[in-house]
Amino acid sequence: MFPLVAPQQPREAVWLDQAFPDAQETLMTCGEGPLRAVYYQDAPNGGPQNLIVNISRDYGVTWDPASNLTQWNADWISYPSCVAADGVLHLVFEAQLPGVGWRACYFRSEDEGLTWTSRVFPDPIPHGYGTSIAAHGTDVVLSYSWVPPFSTFSGGEPVFRWSRDGGGTWGARLGTSGAMVRPAKWVAHLVVHDGSAYALVLAAPNGSVYLRDTYVWISHAGGPWHPQRIDQDLGMTGHPTNGMLAVHGDDVQAFWIEEGRNGVPYSDYKLYQRRSPDRGASWSPEVVLAAPPSSSDWLSDVRVGRDPIDGQVLSVSWEQHLVGVGSPGMVQVSTDSGATFGPPVTLPAGPHGTPAFGSRDCLVEGPVVAVLGQDKTYLASRGGRPVLHLSTDAGSTWVGGIPFGEFPSGFQGGSGSAFNPVSALSHGSLHTVWRRYESSKPGGGTQTRMYVQGIRVPFAEASLSGRNLVLQLHGIPSNLVGATARWALSEAAGSSPHPENPALQLELGPSKLLLASLTARGIARLSATVVAPGVAVTAPIPIPPAVPAGVSIRVQGWVNPGGLGLPPSDLTAFVTP
Numbered sequence: 001m002f003p004l005v006a007p008q009q010p011r012e013a014v015w016l017d018q019a020f021p022d023a024q025e026t027l028m029t030c031g032e033g034p035l036r037a038v039y040y041q042d043a044p045n046g047g048p049q050n051l052i053v054n055i056s057r058d059y060g061v062t063w064d065p066a067s068n069l070t071q072w073n074a075d076w077i078s079y080p081s082c083v084a085a086d087g088v089l090h091l092v093f094e095a096q097l098p099g100v101g102w103r104a105c106y107f108r109s110e111d112e113g114l115t116w117t118s119r120v121f122p123d124p125i126p127h128g129y130g131t132s133i134a135a136h137g138t139d140v141v142l143s144y145s146w147v148p149p150f151s152t153f154s155g156g157e158p159v160f161r162w163s164r165d166g167g168g169t170w171g172a173r174l175g176t177s178g179a180m181v182r183p184a185k186w187v188a189h190l191v192v193h194d195g196s197a198y199a200l201v202l203a204a205p206n207g208s209v210y211l212r213d214t215y216v217w218i219s220h221a222g223g224p225w226h227p228q229r230i231d232q233d234l235g236m237t238g239h240p241t242n243g244m245l246a247v248h249g250d251d252v253q254a255f256w257i258e259e260g261r262n263g264v265p266y267s268d269y270k271l272y273q274r275r276s277p278d279r280g281a282s283w284s285p286e287v288v289l290a291a292p293p294s295s296s297d298w299l300s301d302v303r304v305g306r307d308p309i310d311g312q313v314l315s316v317s318w319e320q321h322l323v324g325v326g327s328p329g330m331v332q333v334s335t336d337s338g339a340t341f342g343p344p345v346t347l348p349a350g351p352h353g354t355p356a357f358g359s360r361d362c363l364v365e366g367p368v369v370a371v372l373g374q375d376k377t378y379l380a381s382r383g384g385r386p387v388l389h390l391s392t393d394a395g396s397t398w399v400g401g402i403p404f405g406e407f408p409s410g411f412q413g414g415s416g417s418a419f420n421p422v423s424a425l426s427h428g429s430l431h432t433v434w435r436r437y438e439s440s441k442p443g444g445g446t447q448t449r450m451y452v453q454g455i456r457v458p459f460a461e462a463s464l465s466g467r468n469l470v471l472q473l474h475g476i477p478s479n480l481v482g483a484t485a486r487w488a489l490s491e492a493a494g495s496s497p498h499p500e501n502p503a504l505q506l507e508l509g510p511s512k513l514l515l516a517s518l519t520a521r522g523i524a525r526l527s528a529t530v531v532a533p534g535v536a537v538t539a540p541i542p543i544p545p546a547v548p549a550g551v552s553i554r555v556q557g558w559v560n561p562g563g564l565g566l567p568p569s570d571l572t573a574f575v576t577p
Helices: 502-509
Strands: 023-032 037-044 050-056 076-085 088-097 101-109 116-119 131-136 139-145 157-163 183-193 197-201 214-221 225-228 239-247 251-259 270-276 289-290 298-306 313-323 329-334 361-365 368-374 386-391 397-401 416-426 429-438 445-457 457-467 467-474 484-490 513-516 552-560 572-573
Touching: 023 076, 023 197, 023 416, 023 429, 023 445, 037 076, 037 429, 037 445, 050 076, 076 131, 076 139, 088 139, 101 139, 139 197, 157 197, 157 214, 157 270, 183 239, 183 251, 197 239, 197 251, 197 484, 214 239, 214 251, 214 313, 239 298, 251 313, 270 298, 270 313, 270 484, 289 313, 298 368, 313 361, 313 368, 329 368, 361 416, 361 457, 386 416, 386 429
Parallel strands: 131 183, 298 361
Antiparallel strands: 023 037, 037 050, 076 088, 088 101, 101 116, 131 139, 139 157, 183 197, 197 214, 214 225, 239 251, 251 270, 270 289, 298 313, 313 329, 361 368, 368 386, 386 397, 416 429, 429 445, 457 467, 484 513, 484 552, 552 572
């Protein structure tokens, strides 16, 4: 189930912050179609902070130089959150403005990051309670924590603002109707879908630091927000730690980790799920998806992904801490919109150790499920790297331990370890961003650098059966059944290891193109016609006797749904036997 063989290798890592060479803690990504954006903090020489952005317009193959969005030089910037929808980039963050104090700030770009407009909301906010933003079409919702006048509460009250025109104008600040719910934590997850907004909030109505409840707050069409408590902790002893929502159409699902319902803090960890078939009007009973084998073990870092096309494939991942054993990542996949889940799968160790953070991201698109972990081993430049676990058939089989951040010998960054990797998956293009401490700062000491690395799914997979070549194209969404798939084969290395424009196939030397029809759920097995007059073959393809052993063959595949075309996969390679 988990062969430790990558179907393709990630592209070379790109150093993003060459113009701002000391990135800070916060980093995040967003993506839509070919548009990719990466944001991170920079504090030059310990001075005022800036928010930096890198933009890619070709699925992450090339990146513009870094640019500074916040040239006002805020004293401090934290908790940025970003999203892309309908070609518009939206960004919200906390900033401590000189002479003003902490405020929620919003940035927006309609031209793929070339120009930006900004807005500062007037509400005083407490530092450290975070901001969130979500969008679907022209509906954009942001949240932040507000300090009401004369408040004696040490934190803040979550409030929301709606925009119904893609961030051009914003409505009034909205809280909750009915009883006030004061949070012990910021909004855990914010989702906008089909004109409705949903926020998962971990709240403490009695002001307790430890005791919390799990709420879903719901607003329709920009109207007032209504909080609903969804945990069924009748004894009110439990402590939810984190959670996420998965929304598609009328179906709303909440997932959260909670501990302490047995009355003993920091024990009895469980991963819960609740479902609503009617946009939150009613909820099914709780379901326990996971519980560690002993009371001394614990769970953390739940992540949820759902197919944006039809919502059928839903995946949840988490980290399971086993005392005396390790901290493997776990994943479960549902192909019926969360009604049932397949068995839990333990994510394997990466090539240099066990994942220390087994659940950094869980991403779904069509039958593709991608789970990002992090390598536990810290050995020179091999330490702490992101590790990708990938399924292209909705969790039936997996490829595990695909490492990102494999730097060549003599890499100029020196030794270092990666931290806080995050990923984005859209239109078959996955990229991961991470921050890396390096011992390469001029004059000694360490500095941090930001890197991004991408990989293409769907991908063409080439395997050998004796002297026969077998090709498959994985990761095609089910709505593309009947489209054609093409492969290019070449014995030449080519000038680029990862061309993504089909026109670049001409640089690969003598190539053969093959066509095939796609099957349901996205695996195309080759029974194809060679694009050459009067020549036809069926799978497997025999390697001609004239081709000697030891020849490197490269394979690339892409899909042509009704003449529109999707970006091709990266190259895979094998050596003839």
